[in-house]
Structures are given as C-alpha cells and as structure tokens.
Amino acid sequence: xxxxxxxxxxxxxxxxxxxxxxxxxxxxxxxxxxxxxxxxxxxxxxxxxxxxxxxxxxxxxxxxxxxxxxxxxxxxxxxxxxxxxxxxxxxxxxxxxxxxxxxxxxxxxxxxxxxxxxxxxxxxxxxxxxxxxxxxxxxxxxxxxxxxxxxxxxxxxxxxxxxxxxxxxxxxxxxxxxxxxxxxxxxx
Amino acid sequence: xxxxxxxxxxxxxxxxxxxxxxxxxxxxxxxxxxxxxxxxxxxxxxxxxxxxxxxxxxxxxxxxxxxxxxxxxxxxxxxxxxxxxxxxxxxxxxxxxxxxxxxxxxxxxxxxxxxxxxxxxxxxxxxxxxxxxxxxxxxxxxxxxxxxxxxxxxxxxxxxxxxxxxxxxxxxxxxxxxxxxxxxxxxx
Numbered sequence: 143x144x145x146x147x148x149x150x151x152x153x154x155x156x157x158x159x160x161x162x163x164x165x166x167x168x169x170x171x172x173x174x175x176x177x178x179x180x181x182x183x184x185x186x187x188x189x190x191x192x193x194x195x196x197x198x199x200x201x202x203x204x205x206x207x208x209x210x211x212x213x214x215x216x217x218x219x220x221x222x223x224x225x226x227x228x229x230x231x232x233x234x235x236x237x238x239x240x241x242x243x244x245x246x247x248x249x250x251x252x253x254x255x256x257x258x259x260x261x262x263x264x265x266x267x268x269x270x271x272x273x274x275x276x277x278x279x280x281x282x283x284x285x286x287x288x289x290x291x292x293x294x295x296x297x298x299x300x301x302x303x304x305x306x307x308x309x310x311x312x313x314x315x316x317x318x319x320x321x322x323x324x325x326x327x328x329x330x
Numbered sequence: 331x332x333x334x335x336x337x338x339x340x341x342x343x344x345x346x347x348x349x350x351x352x353x354x355x356x357x358x359x360x361x362x363x364x365x366x367x368x369x370x371x372x373x374x375x376x377x378x379x380x381x382x383x384x385x386x387x388x389x390x391x392x393x394x395x396x397x398x399x400x401x402x403x404x405x406x407x408x409x410x411x412x413x414x415x416x417x418x419x420x421x422x423x424x425x426x427x428x429x430x431x432x433x434x435x436x437x438x439x440x441x442x443x444x445x446x447x448x449x450x451x452x453x454x455x456x457x458x459x460x461x462x463x464x465x466x467x468x469x470x471x472x473x474x475x476x477x478x479x480x481x482x483x484x485x486x487x488x489x490x491x492x493x494x495x496x497x498x499x500x501x502x503x504x505x506x507x508x509x510x511x512x513x514x515x516x517x518x
Contacts, residue, residue: 202439248494252388261518307437328380
C-alpha cells in the first residue's frame, strides 16, 4: 500500500484540475490497482487471497439461503489498525460474497463456501479526494461487483445502495469490525 | 517456511540418533516455531492472522451451538498447492475454532466469530520423521490446543482423537479442501 499525503493546497489544486477538465491529475497514486485517477474503483488487481490478510467471515441469511462474506485487507492496514484503532487512508476492504454448500459431516452439520457471487469493495479516503463522485463519501469509496465483472462496478450511488446497510456501525467507521478478530491482534 | 530435504540416508541416520538417545538431532529445522526436534507441535509462533494466507471458513453445528472454523496456512504453501495440487512437506494448517454471536442486522440474520475456543494444527510430513510419536502419521502431525494453552497440546493420539473426523477426506490428503477457495486460485 502506498499512502500519499495530500497537502491542503494540493487538494485545492486537484479540485481546480477537475473543474478544468484535467481530472486525471487528481490522485494517480492513491491506491494503485484499485482506484483510478478519477475515482473509479475495481476489485484489487492483486492476489489478495494469498497476499493480503483475512479479517473475518460473516454468515448472512437474507432470505435466499445462507451466504458467506469473507473480508480481506492489506497487511499494512492490519498493522496500522491494531496500533491506532482506525483504518489508514488507503485501506482497502475486499468482501467476497459466496453461496454455500452444507452437509452432515463427522463434526455435525457443516457449511462451506462454494461459488463466488461477487465483491463489495471499500476504500478509505480520509481526504475527500473525489468531490461529487457518487461512489465516494463518508470517508470511503464504495462499490459492488458481480463475480464476472471485477473491473466494472454496478454501483451508481453509494448513499442509496451501500450506506443503509452500514449505518448501524457508523461508530466503527462504517465497518463491521466486531467480526474481524485479525484487527484485534495475533491469534496467539 | 523452510523446507528441509532429508535424504534417505539422512533419515536412517536420524533414526539411529533417536535410538542412541540423541533425539534433538532428528529434525531441528523442519518447521521452526511450530515443530520441535522431537516432534512436539505448538500453535505457530508467528502472526499467522496477519502474515499467513486464509484458506476458508467452515461453520459447524455439533449440537452445542454453531462454531466457526477458520483455516490459515503459509503463503508459500498456497503457491505450491495451486501449482501442484498437493500440500508441500512442511505445510502448516492452523484452524481457529470460534464461538459465534448472531443478530438481525440490515442484511438479515447474520453470525460472526466471537471468542476463540482453540486451535487444530496439522503439519505436513512427507518423510515420516517422527517414527512412533503418537501425534504423527498418515502424512501429517496432528494436535489440538485450548485457547489458553497454545504451546501445550491436549492431544495424546491422533489416531483416536483426530483421524475419524478427517477420514472422509482421505482422497484430498485428509484436508477439507472443498471449503478452501484460496487453494483454487486468486479471487479475481
């Protein structure tokens, strides 16, 4: 993760560039591989399953069967959160959504992740870099992706599509940290 | 992960050392921080939550409430498995066992990991290093640990305490790989 510090002056200059139609100067180096210069978000172009840290799994029954939500973030983000209790600028949360299978195995009734359904991606932006972009606000970028299109979000407006589900955890920066043991410390 | 290749001759020599009472020469460098020279297994003395790869979560209802089992392994093990379809010698599987909490949140009925109950640890041993040690056999070392004692296993004999639960997945080297998406490839 590369964290770029924008000065107040730099921020103003960047806004000026947008107004002048030179949007590609806004934040080229903000979170490479995840956020483009104009604030477009993609599923991280890295092997996050192998190279990032797992935060935790939620199971969710929204009425159409039980799904798993498994969340990953950069290892640097974990280190920073453990030290400070907050997500650093540039933190990425990748939530994989899975259908599940179940069966009676030797340990009882068990369930596991089967097909990937899609991703929710959140990107921490402490600087308000992307102005009126409807995927950005409340300190984060927000985007959902179907499993077959990791580079093209279906999200049009985070306020109507994302925020309602996250509003109950505004006190923990809109993230469901209660289910993320990795943020609390090492396993042993 | 450091993978030590034992020659057939070296293996014989090591066995001879055990017979001569010089057991500390058997496998000092096999999996440092996890396996001692005489085959004692501990929960890995590393920050596996942050620095290793997550393989997948199972939920299990054994009659006393639903628990989560979340499994981690070394990133090198993931890379090797993806390439070859088998676990390398020295692969460590750390399965965290959690109690869970549940609630009706905005996405429906959800459940998440709460208190850590303990760990199952498996260590791949392709060489049969530890002879008659009752924690080793069928290609693995096996040990369970309660949450308050990561250095002292309660397991006495893997054949009676561990193997029955894993027998159904002997075809996948006694590991429940069907629930480990990370072994199949990157997320995108």
